[in-house]
Amino acid sequence: MISVSKLFFLQKTVLRAVVLLPLAAALIFSACAKQEQPAEAKLPVPEVSESDKRLIESLPEKTLTFNDIRPVLEKRCIVCHGCYDAPCQLKLSSHEGVTRGANKLKVYNKMRFSYQAPTRLFIDANSTEAWRQKQFFSVLNDDGNHSAEENLKRSLLYQMLNLKQHYPMPDSGPLPADMDISLDREQVCTRLDSFGDFADKHRNWGMPYAVPNLSEKEYKQLVQWLAQGAQPSEETRPSAEAVAQVRKWEAFFNGSSLKERLVSRYIYEHLVLGHLHFEGTGREFYRLVRSRTETGAIAEIPSVRPYDDPEGSFYYRLRLYDASIVEKSHIVYELSDARMARYRELFLEPDYKVTKLPPYNPPEASDKGDRFWVKVKKLFGLYDDKMLTPFTIFREIPAQVRYQFLLDDARFFINGFIKGPVCRGLSALSAIEDHFWLFFLKPENPPAPYSQHGLDGEFLADMDQYLHLPTELADTSRLFAGWIKYWPDEQKYMQAKLDYYRSQKLPRLAFDKALDDFVWNGVNMEGEANRNAALTVFRHFDSASVHYGMQGGTPETAWFIDYPVFERLHYLLVAGYNPFGTLGHQLGARLYMDFMRIEGEDNFLYFLPMDDRELLYYSWHKLRGKTSPEQRKATRAWLKVDSVGGYSTQQEQPPANDEQKMAKAKRSRDELFKNLKQHLSAVESEWSSPGRNERSQCADAASDRAMQRVIDSLHNKVLKNFPEVSFVRVKGSVHTCDRAYTLIRNKSYREDSFAKPGQRSVEAMQEDTFTLIKGLAGSYPNFFFDLNLQELDAFVAASEEARTELDYRRVLNRYGIRRSNPEFWEMSDWFQGQHVSAQPVEAGILDLSRYMDPQPEDASPNP
Known part of the structure; x- marks a missing residue:
């Protein structure tokens, strides 16, 4: 190290x-x-195929608009072209995205050393001309000749669709060798004038890429829409039900008192990624933005971060989000009368005063000349880039109030870390385990009568100097700022927190009493339970998902989150993270995320017996040899605090060897988990009702029991070829009884959290587990299985017996749906339908960009 x-x-x-x-x-x-x-030699623009010329001879009398072809785009195109990581930045989720076109620059670039201007649709430019100035090139006909044939001939989008017609996918077996579907594959973003050369080199790369072709009807609709000039739809307006709600909420957020203005700023900076929804408005969503205008058309301020100085007066507005909703960035937050009453109860009714409004942090420089001089100043130590932290900015709002706001909707805010732009790829996710549980310490921490103010009160004001984040450096070139600049501060904060606890002279508590006193159980004064009190996170190699309740088997690790951890996570990974930032910005966020993980896990370990705590601590973190002796001393200080008792394992005979000691430590951990389940018994699990959307005639649980046998049989098997997230359809006796499940493979990483599957040892793979979810989980299905109830046992047996690449391919061909399978789209549509049926508001378009063309990790036999 x-x-x-x-x-x-x-x-x-x-x-x-x-x-x-x-x-x-x-x-x-x-x-x-x-x-x-x-x-550069210009190749001739390809012609329109003869079959498509016949199509445009029979164009419909009614001009097709974007809304007419939106269903085709959503089912076949937006599944890969819907977010920041859309190939060539071609976002097809709105007409504005289509007319914006494509750009050769990647948003996600792990080797970006210089500034890249943000290109957020609807925010950073509002006209086609403005996007052209940002180096976006057209995928439609822009030459002024708008005959139907010319509209096709000069449309890059048409040429890509037509290429697939001429060179369709094979209808079985693996993909052609030249088709790369890896997450970080090299982009080839051709323009129209070089399309002929592109087509010669990459004949298999027509759209939709690496999946079966469109149906004849779908292709005809898209071609006719393009031939008619790719017309937009009429402007979408807010529904009548939403208009009154928008007016009421904008009045609330634009209150005039200092207290109201500071509270609105706090709420805005936390809802920045949210899709805001009003009850009774169907799938109609809004974004909370800062606008130069108070009424009428919204003029959104395109700041990179929500806490950047708006540089002038502004108003909070609710802006209708008219693009198609994709699952991977869809984070729903409900606004209602009950929500407004809760805001008043939390923020406005308590008797505290706001005496002045804090300043904003300076925005990221947009002028390259300014950036050059900033770098020069940094080089000579003349630039002070330490910004105000949220603990300083919002100091006059009681910390316990801020924390309770986060707890009320903890899954929404955790989803910001999971579904936000930071959470993409192996490097971003390598900080966390594949499966762990999240719990939360109470807002009053330590609670009365143990302390006067609580850790989350006056203590934070004193600790502010140690709670700065690397993302506040914005477009930084400091590659290792996370370690060099912030690791010492983190150590000082951890030591100060331990000293604070010691100063309170906390008694040694039985651990069930400690849970009652310190851990939030989600139950309010009226006895109503909030299911945000316990959450489960699954990491799916290069993506993740978060769910209510304690899902899956016993995880290796868990977190106890307190307010300082929760707030810093939000400003590190959501409010302060810039996906267009430099390598230093990205690396700083990734390294600091390790500190947050360690702090959350250490909070959990603090509730275990001292001897067991230390064993688990080193097995989780393996800090020996990775940091200096002085840093290890600060890190280990709390390990020797005898804080809890009452464990049954403490009455056992002392273990005789290291193996027995570790087994005892895990029994203590499991005992803590058992008591946590009792402590949180009022919390409703998201997936507690099997088949919750099935009709009455499907009430029997035969498929549930059969799928559980699958889990039991595959547990502890070295099935290194299984995908991380598999969607499974189990067919019932009638079509309406077909059920959807998610099979999640949780991998154990012993050697290195950055390790790829093929780099893991057999010992690590033997600790892999499987989790079964009734319904669909995750935004990125890696594979589809289509099974009859009667063949589940045969599927398990075939999976267990697979030893070679050929064996595994036989399993896939018999039970799975490869990318080349003609039934691929039918299966995709079925799962999407199940998803929307189960979650009408929270469901979005599932992303197929990480759908595997499965290959084993190596061709050697499994041990």
Whole structure:
């Protein structure tokens, strides 16, 4: 492991390179510019196929609009072209996205050393001309000749669809060798004038990419829409039910008192990713934005972060979100009369005063010249970039009030970390385990009578200097700021928190009493239970999902989140994270996320017996050899605090060896989990009702029992070829009794959290587990299985007996749906229908960009 001193030296070296390389590149490019370069040869624009010429001879009398073809786009195109990571930034979820076109720059770039201007649809530009200035090129006919044939001939979108017609997918077996479906594959973003060359080199790359072709009807609809000029639909307006709600909520958020203005700022900075919804408005969603206008058309301020200085007066507005809803970024937050009453109860009725409004942090510089001088100042230590933290900005709002606001909708805010733009790919997710539970300490922590103010009160004001985040550095070139700048502060904070607890002279408690006193159980004064009190997170290799309740078998780890951890997670991964940021920005967020994970897990371990705590601590973190002795001393100090008792394991005979000691520690952990389930017994599990959307004639649980046998049989088997997230359809006696399940493979990472599946040891794979979810979980299905109830046992047996690549392919071909399978779209539509039926408001379009063309991790036999 690299030492902190080596990291500091490496950072300085890389920083010098970041500053000097652009100067060298500028000299090289300026020299080259003096030489006349031959113009790039333009290949002729491809023609319209004869069959499509016949299509446009029979165009419908009514001009097709975007809403007419939206269903086709949602089922076949937006499943890959709906978010930041859409190939070539081509977002097809709205007409504005289609007319914006494509861009060769990637949003997600792990090697970005220089500033990249944000290109957020609906925010960073509002016209086609403005997008062209940002290097987006058209996928439609923009040459001024708008005959039907010319509209097709000069449409890149048509040419990609037509290419697939000429070179369709094979209808069985693996994908062609030249089709790369990996998450970070190299992009080839061709323009129309080079499409002929592209088609010659990549004949299999027509749209939709790496999946079966469109049906004849779907293709005809899209071609005719493009031939008619790709017309938009009429502007969508708020429903009558929503208009009054929008007016009422905008009045609330724009209250005039200092208290109202500070509270509105706090709420806005936390709902920035939310799709706001009013009861009774169907699938109609809004975004809370800052606008220059108080009424009428909204002029959204395109700040990179919600706490950037708006540089002038503004108003909070609710902006209708008219794009198709994709699951991977759909985070629903309900606004209602009850919600407004809760806001008043939490924020406005308590007797505290706001004496002045805090300043905003400076926005990220948009002028490259400004950025150059900022870097020079940083290089010579003349630039102070430490910004105000939320603990300072919102200091006059009681911390317990802020924390209770987060607890009320904990899953929504955790989903911000999971579904937000930060959470993409292996490197982003490697900070967390594949399966763990989340619990929350009470807002009053430590509770009375143990403390006067609580950890989350006056203590935070004193600790603010240690609670800064690396994302506040914005577009930083400091690659290892997370370790060099913030790790020492984290250690000082952890030591100060331990000293604070010690100063309260907390008694040694029986652990069930400790849970009652310290852990939030979600039950309010009226006895109503809030199911946000216990959550489950599943990491699916390069994506994740969060669910209500304690799902799955016993996990290896759990977190106890307190207010300082919760708030920092939000400002690290949501409010402060810029997906267009530099490598230093991305790496700083990733490294600091490790600190938050460790702190959450350490809070959980604090409730275990001292001896067991230390064993689990080192098995989880493995800090020996990774940090300096001084840092280890600060990290380990709390391990020796004898805080809880009453465990049955404490009455056992002392273990004789290390193996027995670890077994005892795990029994203590499991005893704590058992008591947590009792403590949280009022919390309703999201998936507690099997088949909750099935009709009465499907009430028997035969498929549930059969699927549980699948889990029991596969548990502890080294099935290294299984996908992370599999959607399973189990066919019943009649079609209406077909059921949907999710089979989740939770992998154990012992060697390195960055390890890829093929790099893991057999010992690690033997600790993998499977979780069965009734219904659908996750935004990115990796594979579909289509099974009859009677063949589940045969499916299990075949999976267990697979030893070679050929064996595994036989299992897939018999029970699974490969990308090349002609039934692929039928299965995709069925699962999407089940998803919307089960969750009419929360469901979005499932993403198929990570659907596997499964290959085993290697071709050698399983042990």
